[in-house]
Amino acid sequence: MTKTTHVCSSCGGTHTRWLGKCPHCGEWNTLVESTLEPTAPTGSSHSPHSRFAPLAGTAEIAVLGSLDAQELARATSGCEELDRVLGGGFVEGGVVLIGGDPGIGKSTLLLQTLDAMQRRTQQDRNTLYVTGEESGAQVALRARRLGLGHSQVRVLAEIRLASILAAIQTHRPHIAVIDSIQTIYSDDLSAAPGSVSQVRECAAQLTRMAKSSGVAIVLVGHVTKEGSLAGPRVLEHMVDTVLYFEGDTHSSFRLVRAFKNRFGAVNEIGVFAMTERGLRGVSNPSAMFLSQHSEPVSGSCVMVTIEGTRPMLVEIQALVDSAGPSPRRLSVGLDRDRLAMLLAVLHRHAGVACGDQDVFVNAVGGVRIGEPAADLAVVLAIASSLRGQPLPRGLFAFGEVGLAGEVRPAPRGQERLKEAAKLGFGIAVAPRANAPKNPHAKEFAGLTIHAVDRVEQAMEVVRGLP
Numbered sequence: 174m175t176k177t178t179h180v181c182s183s184c185g186g187t188h189t190r191w192l193g194k195c196p197h198c199g200e201w202n203t204l205v206e207s208t209l210e211p212t213a214p215t216g217s218s219h220s221p222h223s224r225f226a227p228l229a230g231t232a233e234i235a236v237l238g239s240l241d242a243q244e245l246a247r248a249t250s251g252c253e254e255l256d257r258v259l260g261g262g263f264v265e266g267g268v269v270l271i272g273g274d275p276g277i278g279k280s281t282l283l284l285q286t287l288d289a290m291q292r293r294t295q296q297d298r299n300t301l302y303v304t305g306e307e308s309g310a311q312v313a314l315r316a317r318r319l320g321l322g323h324s325q326v327r328v329l330a331e332i333r334l335a336s337i338l339a340a341i342q343t344h345r346p347h348i349a350v351i352d353s354i355q356t357i358y359s360d361d362l363s364a365a366p367g368s369v370s371q372v373r374e375c376a377a378q379l380t381r382m383a384k385s386s387g388v389a390i391v392l393v394g395h396v397t398k399e400g401s402l403a404g405p406r407v408l409e410h411m412v413d414t415v416l417y418f419e420g421d422t423h424s425s426f427r428l429v430r431a432f433k434n435r436f437g438a439v440n441e442i443g444v445f446a447m448t449e450r451g452l453r454g455v456s457n458p459s460a461m462f463l464s465q466h467s468e469p470v471s472g473s474c475v476m477v478t479i480e481g482t483r484p485m486l487v488e489i490q491a492l493v494d495s496a497g498p499s500p501r502r503l504s505v506g507l508d509r510d511r512l513a514m515l516l517a518v519l520h521r522h523a524g525v526a527c528g529d530q531d532v533f534v535n536a537v538g539g540v541r542i543g544e545p546a547a548d549l550a551v552v553l554a555i556a557s558s559l560r561g562q563p564l565p566r567g568l569f570a571f572g573e574v575g576l577a578g579e580v581r582p583a584p585r586g587q588e589r590l591k592e593a594a595k596l597g598f599g600i601a602v603a604p605r606a607n608a609p610k611n612p613h614a615k616e617f618a619g620l621t622i623h624a625v626d627r628v629e630q631a632m633e634v635v636r637g638l639p
Contacts, residue, residue: 179204180369185407207370245436248347248389251289254445254454255282257483258416258429260437263348263389267436268380270354270409271429272394273418278427279393282445282452283350284316288324290348299325301346305332305356319451332366334359334375338382346388351379353393354408376408409433420539426461427452428540431481441481459486459596462538472558475569475598476550477589478542484585484592486569488537489547491554496531506536507547515552515574522578523629525556546583548574549602552628553635565638569593570602570631578628582606594620600638602631 179188182205186197194201247262256262263269273279287300304312309330316324329340334357341349351357357375358366365371376392383390392412409415415433420426429443444458455461463475463486472491477484489507504512512534519525534551536542549572557564571589573581583589586607593601594617601622608624609617625631 177206180207181205182369185369185373205369207364207368248290250286251293252282252286252443252454253456254443255286255429257481258431258437258441258443259414260431260434260441263391264413264436265389266383266387267389267414268383268412269389269391269414269416270394270412271391271416271418272396274396277418277420278445278447278452279418280315280352281319281447282429283352283391283393284312284321284326285319285451287326287348287350288316288321291324291326299327299344299346301327301329301341301344301349303329303331303337303340303349303351305330305351305353307352332356332358334378338378341382341386341388345386348389348391350391351393353395354379355395373407373411376411380411419541424539426455426538438481442483458483459592462487462536462540464488464490464537469563469566471561471563472554474550474554474557474564475593476542476547476571477569477593478540478544478546478571479583479585479589484588485540486593486596486598487540487542487547489550489554490535490537491551491558492531492533493527493555493558494531494533496529500527500529501531501533503532504534506539506541507534507551508543511545511548512551514576515548516555518574518576518578518628519552519555522627523552523556523632525559525632527555527559530559544583545573545581546571546589548572549580549604549628549631553602553631556632556635564635565600567597567599568602568635568638569598569600572602572604572607572625574628580604580625580627580631590620590622591616594618602634 179191181195181197181200182203184195184198186195188204191204195203246265249262250256271279284302287302291300302312309328312328316322327344331337337357354372354376355367358371359374362370362374379390382388413435414431417430417432419428419430425447427445427447429445431437431439431441433439444455444461445452446455474489475486476489478487502509502513516527516532520528532555549570552574553564553570571583573583575581582604586603587609590601590603590609599619599621601620602625603622605624605626608622612622623634625634
């Protein structure tokens with residue numbers, strides 16, 4: 174008799190019957206019925222003395238201090254921005270999961286990367302591109318559009334896991350791309366490709382292959398409507414690195430962000446521009462996130478954010494307008510709840526009332542800012558828009574604003590100041606704790622730093638500037 178179970182597509186938890194809400198992760202309507210596969214009986218598990226018997230093939234236990242810690246070998250991808258996100262390149266035997274919306278450029282970037290690595294290591298190493306969504310002719314057509322007509326990258330159009338593993342074992346590529354994991358199926362399971370059990374089993378076997386053979390494997394994952402990777406969340410725990418493509422398909426700019434990286438910094442981002450010849454890395458992303466105004470405009474303030482190990486300048490724009498009976502609070506790229514908190518702090522401690530106004534806040538360029546260091550720039554942009562007075566040219570601000578009206582320091586404040594000074598900004602409004610001990614140092618040349626302790630003090634500083 175065939176037995177069935179219900180598996181949560183969010184966390185991978187199993188249940189004997191269907192439930193509206195998963196007890197493990199609390200998500201609704203995520204349980205999917207799946208067929209239980211028969212398992213081989215364990216020979217002596219029924220014996221009363223079997224739990225005392227030694228297990229065959231027991232691994233040898235080692236002392237942590239005696240293990241030889243060696244740096245893992247890396248292979249550069251040929252793209253500086255992608256290497257930055259990966260932490261220096263692809264790790265030998267590492268597994269990378271990359272997700273993003275359809276058409277955002279995942280396959281394009283990976284095909285370009287494989288071609289660049291193939292050209293560089295053509296003498297002794299090779300690459301493999303496994304496509305489960307396209308035929309070999311379709312991949313070749315896309316390669317010609319990207320100017321890779323004479324590429325030597327090996328292509329395998331296959332969705333059967335056993336054939337893919339055999340090809341990797343035979344050809345031993347340095348790096349293999351699986352595009353995508355949702356199209357691969359294992360003969361050991363009767364479930365359809367893309368189901369929770371298939372995705373989990375295929376990813377597990379590919380991960381074991383990578384660890385045992387030293388082949389770096391990149392898994393391409395589909396994204397749900399909510400923006401998360403399709404399939405069980407356990408998939409993210411099985412791999413070494415998780416990358417997400419961000420950006421609007423109507424814009425030419427793309428961001429690749431690392432949400433998990435066992436071999437590098439987390440929340441590191443790479444900035445790319447989509448061109449007719451594919452994706453190209455952007456060496457100076459601050460220029461992308463700053464608008465070029467011929468004259469200063471009200472409601473605009475520049476801040477310095479830290480993404481991974483990189484400081485970047487981002488323009489924060491605010492628009493305060495008269496509202497109807499129910500004023501709206503809308504933010505793009507920033508936390509909406511934090512915006513409501515900052516408006517309350519402005520009213521209570523700085524005397525800036527926006528209770529009867531619509532307030533819209535936007536981070537230019539489609540970037541998402543999650544750190545509270547953007548608070549001070551948001552506050553100054555809102556006050557500037559409400560009064561219709563532009564902030565002085567060359568001014569930037571950063572710092573966390575507390576409910577008591579205090580301006581708290583931001584991490585790595587010195588790096589933020591140096592980055593802005595390097596790009597020609599001349600006025601800084603920053604927390605006092607982030608002010609350098611020697612503001613006349615060479616790296617701060619041409620920069621006037623106004624150190625503040627409270628939000629009302631920051632308002633007074635801005636009003637007193639010419």
